[in-house]
Structure formats: structure tokens, C-alpha cells
Amino acid sequence: MxxxxxxxxxxxxxxxxxxxTAVFGESGVDGARMAEIARRADVAxxxxxxxxxxxxxxxxxxxxxxxxxxxxxxxxAISEGASVSQQLHELASYHLQSLIDDFKIVEITSRxxxxxxxxxxxxxxxxxxxxxxDAIMQRGIDLREFSADTAIWQxxxxxxxxxxxxxxxxxxxxxxxxxxxxxxxxxxxxQYRPSSQADNPSGLDASEIMQALSRIETKLxxx
Amino acid sequence: MxxxxxxxxxxxxxxxxxxxTAVFGESGVDGARMAEIARRADVAxxxxxxxxxxxxxxxxxxxxxxxxxxxxxxxxAISEGASVSQQLHELASYHLQSLIDDFKIVEITSRxxxxxxxxxxxxxxxxxxxxxxDAIMQRGIDLREFSADTAIWQxxxxxxxxxxxxxxxxxxxxxxxxxxxxxxxxxxxxQYRPSSQADNPSGLDASEIMQALSRIETKLxxx
DNA sequence: CATAAAAATGATTACGACTCATTTATAATG
DNA sequence: CATTATAAATGAGTCGTAATCATTTTTATG
Numbered sequence: 001m002x003x004x005x006x007x008x009x010x011x012x013x014x015x016x017x018x019x020x021t022a023v024f025g026e027s028g029v030d031g032a033r034m035a036e037i038a039r040r041a042d043v044a045x046x047x048x049x050x051x052x053x054x055x056x057x058x059x060x061x062x063x064x065x066x067x068x069x070x071x072x073x074x075x076x077a078i079s080e081g082a083s084v085s086q087q088l089h090e091l092a093s094y095h096l097q098s099l100i101d102d103f104k105i106v107e108i109t110s111r112x113x114x115x116x117x118x119x120x121x122x123x124x125x126x127x128x129x130x131x132x133x134d135a136i137m138q139r140g141i142d143l144r145e146f147s148a149d150t151a152i153w154q155x156x157x158x159x160x161x162x163x164x165x166x167x168x169x170x171x172x173x174x175x176x177x178x179x180x181x182x183x184x185x186x187x188x189x190x191q192y193r194p195s196s197q198a199d200n201p202s203g204l205d206a207s208e209i210m211q212a213l214s215r216i217e218t219k220l221x222x223x
Numbered sequence: 224m225x226x227x228x229x230x231x232x233x234x235x236x237x238x239x240x241x242x243x244t245a246v247f248g249e250s251g252v253d254g255a256r257m258a259e260i261a262r263r264a265d266v267a268x269x270x271x272x273x274x275x276x277x278x279x280x281x282x283x284x285x286x287x288x289x290x291x292x293x294x295x296x297x298x299x300a301i302s303e304g305a306s307v308s309q310q311l312h313e314l315a316s317y318h319l320q321s322l323i324d325d326f327k328i329v330e331i332t333s334r335x336x337x338x339x340x341x342x343x344x345x346x347x348x349x350x351x352x353x354x355x356x357d358a359i360m361q362r363g364i365d366l367r368e369f370s371a372d373t374a375i376w377q378x379x380x381x382x383x384x385x386x387x388x389x390x391x392x393x394x395x396x397x398x399x400x401x402x403x404x405x406x407x408x409x410x411x412x413x414q415y416r417p418s419s420q421a422d423n424p425s426g427l428d429a430s431e432i433m434q435a436l437s438r439i440e441t442k443l444x445x446x
Numbered sequence: 447c448a449t450a451a452a453a454a455t456g457a458t459t460a461c462g463a464c465t466c467a468t469t470t471a472t473a474a475t476g
Numbered sequence: 477c478a479t480t481a482t483a484a485a486t487g488a489g490t491c492g493t494a495a496t497c498a499t500t501t502t503t504a505t506g
Contacts, residue, residue, distance in 0.1 A: 005503075009453090028339040034494060044455045046496080055494065107343050110333045116251040120330055122395055154407050157392055161384030169376055172345055184377050188414055228472075232484085257463060267486045272464065453502070460495080471484070476477105 013051050015041040021062050025104045029059060029111050056115070060123075063112040066105050067125035070098055074132045084140035088189065091133060092163060092182045099167035100177055106167075133159060147194040155192060159185070236274050238264040244285050248327040252282060252334050279338070283346075286335040289328050290348035293321055297355045307363035311412065314356060315386060315405045322390035323400055329390075356382060363415075370417040378415060382408070 019040035023032045034055060038045040052058040077094040078087050099106050113120050133156055140146040166181045242263035246255045257278060261268040275281040300317040301310050322329055336343050356379055363369040389404045 028337055031339045046456065047454055049495065050453070103343070107333070107337060110330070114251055114253075114330060116254045120326070120391070120395070150407055151403075153392055154389065154404060157388035157404075158381065158385045158408075158411065161386070161388030162381045163384070164388075165380035165384030166377065168343070169380055172343070180374075181377060181380075184373055185381075188381065188411055191411055191414055269487065270485055273484070278463065451504075455500070465490070469486070473482075
């Protein structure tokens with residue numbers, strides 16, 4: 001019977017979490033009412049506080065679970081035997097699609113980061129999530145498919161930064177997933193391949209002439 | 224005297240805005256108390272509501288002003304006659320430095336975006352701010368220094384997305400401005416230069432140079 | 447079945463955003 | 477300068493909601 005009891009408690013916690021996810025998503029953090037969450041989870045208001053200390057901790061739990069699920073999904077979305085580039089492509093696609101699908105929760109994430117004192121913390125589950133990228137990239141470096149001369153965190157920031165901004169752009173424009181974003185990002189990542197080093201003859205090239213001309217033009221239009 | 228009166232009102236509004244900026248920055252949006260803001264602005268609590276309808280509108284005003292100032296600063300930070308690459312470098316440095324310096328307000332920005340109903344709106348002043356980037360990039364494309372085969376919004380998302388993520392990384396690690404982030408980003412942007420074929424990396428031909436010279440000749444004969 | 451411990455409840459409290467009747471300052475008029 | 481009208485400012489009071497806690501209900505144990 002001790003086991004059934006534990007299951008009941010976990011089911012209740014899950015019900016509260018599910019209700020909270022829905023209400024936060026629909027109404028935003030400020031719009032969400034603890035009473036509404038309790039009602040949907042079919043518990044009394046006070047009961048919610050037995051499982052989560054306050055509204056902010058509940059929010060954190062919702063966000064935490066979201067990123068945990070995302071990590072699982074990302075791992076599942078990646079073909080195990082595939083090339084590094086292929087895996088990066090898969091991860092980028094999965095990530096962009098998820099950001100678009102669950103835009104609401106992603107927005108709410110920034111809210112969970114702010115623990116109303118000061119330092120915008122790093123949420124543990126997001127840390128876990130970015131490891132998926134790191135692992136692929138590290139393998140690429142080990143295989144000499146990518147060069148090691150750029151710090152991995154900088155490459156990671158390009159990857160996730162670009163995808164997050166692109167997702168926002170797409171959502172705000174009511175466009176959905178756009179494969180060209182992924183293609184573009186993958187093309188950028190060509191830069192990190194070790195091969196393309198031999199192409200700078202260090203002579204004057206036409207663009208430098210154009211820059212000089214442009215400077216002259218600018219000065220002329222000022223006077 | 225009508226003029227002094229208007230000045231007094233504007234000074235009051237400014238005092239409230241300044242107090243709000245400080246308190247939001249120190250305590251976060253939820254931690255900020257309207258009473259505290261009023262106290263620091265040296266007005267009664269009710270007075271704040273004569274200038275701003277509610278806490279959220281006050282927040283929006285704070286964020287709005289921040290990005291307006293940032294736009295001014297960005298424009299000032301860019302050397303007018305410089306090359307497109309040089310200007311991009313300057314803008315990137317200015318942006319990264321600002322994100323780090325005013326990390327708190329930047330974080331709060333996402334909060335102003337959420338008008339607690341549904342759609343994460345685009346704030347007008349941010350729209351204005353990104354135009355600085357767009358203008359430089361457009362000039363680069365016009366000058367054939369950059370190719371036009373990638374949509375400018377995608378390039379913009381790489382630019383700002385990368386810088387924002389990098390800023391967060393640096394702040395969370397208690398590191399300050401890191402020039403290598405800028406160098407790295409600028410190296411990435413090499414990708415946008417027109418076809419890197421060995422003989423003519425810029426994709427320019429002599430006729431374009433002659434056209435530019437001709438424009439200059441025309442201007443010279445006008446003056 | 448009795449009893450203790452755990453879990454759940456919802457009326458009550460605490461707190462902070464916002465309001466509004468009143469007061470104070472400023473402008474307009476003769 | 478006195479008088480009146482208008483605008484601005486005040487802060488005590490209202491109201492909504494997160495969080496608490498004394499009480500009740502459920503579950504486990506011998």
C-alpha cells in the first residue's frame with residue numbers, strides 16, 4: 001500500500017505541474033492565478049503549497065521539466081551513427097522547431113531565471129540541455145572535422161543565440177519553421193572547418209579599393 | 224511662466240523614470256515597490272500614477288528610454304567614414320559592452336515585451352535600435368562588400384543573437400568584455416563576403432569600380 | 447477499532463498595486 | 477492684489493491575490 005500512496009502523491013504533483021504549465025502558458029506568469037491552477041489540478045489552493053513553496057518555485061519546476069523533456073527529445077532526434085554535420089543539422093532543426101512550438105514556455109524561462117534578488121542564474125536543466133550540443137561539437141573537434149581554435153562556448157553562443165533570435169523573428173511574423181535558417185547556420189559553421197585556411201594571398205583586393213572609394217564619397221557628400 | 228511649469232512637469236517625470244530605473248535594476252520588477260520608487264523620486268505614491276498608468280507602463284517607459292539611449296550611443300560609437308567591416312566591429316563592440324554594463328536592464332527588457340495577454344510584442348525602440356545594424360549591412364551589400372544572397376534579418380539574428388548569448392555567458396562567469404568574442408563574430412561574417420574564389424574574392428569587376436569613380440567625378444564637377 | 451501521523455482543506459491574513467476624495471499650487475481675470 | 481477656476485499632488489483607503497495555518501479528513505499501524 002505504501003507504493004500506491006507514493007504513486008498517488010506523484011500523480012497529484014504531476015497534475016499540479018500540468019495545470020501550472022497550461023495556465024502559465026495561457027495567461028503568462030502574472031496573469032496566472034494560483035487558485036486557477038489548483039482548480040484545474042483538482043486540489044485545494046493550500047495543497048499546491050505542500051508541493052511547491054511558492055508561485056516562483058512552481059514556475060521553476062514547470063520550466064525545469066520543459067527543458068528536461070527537451071533534452072530527451074533532442075537526444076532522440078539525433079541519428080547516432082550520423083556525421084557530425086548531420087547531427088548538428090538535426091539538433092538545429094529540432095531546436096528551432098521546439099522554440100517555435102513552445103514559444104510561450106521559452107519566453108517564460110527568462111522569468112524563472114530571475115530569482116528576484118540579483119544574479120540571473122543559470123538553470124541546471126538548461127545547462128544539461130546545451131551539453132547535447134557540446135558533445136556533438138567536441139566529437140567534431142576530436143575527429144578533426146572542426147578546428148579547435150575557437151572556444152567551444154563561443155560557437156555554442158552562436159548556435160543557440162542565432163536560433164533563439166530567429167525563432168522569435170519567425171514567431172513574431174507568424175511564419176513557421178523556415179529551413180533556410182538552418183541552412184544558413186550550417187553554412188556559417190563551415191567557417192569552423194580546418195581546411196579553408198589557404199586562401200589569403202595578402203595582396204590588395206578590389207573590396208579594399210571600394211572601401212577607399214567609399215570613404216572618399218562619404219567625405220565628398222559631407223562637404 | 225507656462226514654460227517653467229512645463230519644465231517642472233518634465234523634471235518630475237524624469238525623476239520618476241530615473242527612480243524607477245534604479246529600483247527596477249536593484250530589485251527586479253517583482254521586487255520593486257511603487258512606494259519605493261515614489262519615495263526616491265520625492266513624490267507621493269499617487270503622483271506616479273498621474274504620469275504612468277500602472278507599474279507595467281512605467282516599466283515599459285524605463286526600457287523604452289534605455290534602448291533609445293542605446294541607439295544614440297551606437298550611432299555615436301560608429302566612425303562615419305569607416306569601412307563597413309570597421310563599422311560592424313565598432314557596433315558589435317559597443318553592443319557587447321553595453322549588454323554587459325547594463326545587464327540588469329537588458330534582462331528586464333524581456334519582461335516589458337510580455338504584455339501579459341499573449342503575443343510577445345516587438346518594442347518600437349528595439350526596432351529602431353536594430354536599424355543601426357541594418358543600415359550598415361545594407362551599405363555593405365550595396366558596395367558589394369557583402370553578398371545579398373542571405374536575407375538581412377537572418378544575418379541580424381546571428382549578430383544580435385550571438386552577442387546577447389555571449390554577454391550572458393560573460394556576465395554569469397563574472398568575466399568582463401572579451402574582445403575575442405568580437406573577433407570571432409567578425410571572422411564569421413567573412414562568410415557573407417561574395418564568393419571566395421581565388422582570383423577575385425570580392426566578386427567585383429572593373430566596371431563597378433569605374434562606376435564609382437564616375438560618381439565621384441560627377442560630384443567633383445558639381446562643386 | 448483505536449490512535450497517531452500525514453495529507454488536504456479553505457477561511458483568514460498580509461501585502462502591495464492602484465484609486466479617489468481632499469488639499470495645495472498655479473494660472474487667469476478684473 | 478484679490479478672487480476664482482483649473483490643474484497637480486497627496487496619502488489614507490480599497491481591493492485582489494499570494495501565502496499561511498488552525499482545523500478536518502485520510503491513511504498507515506498495531
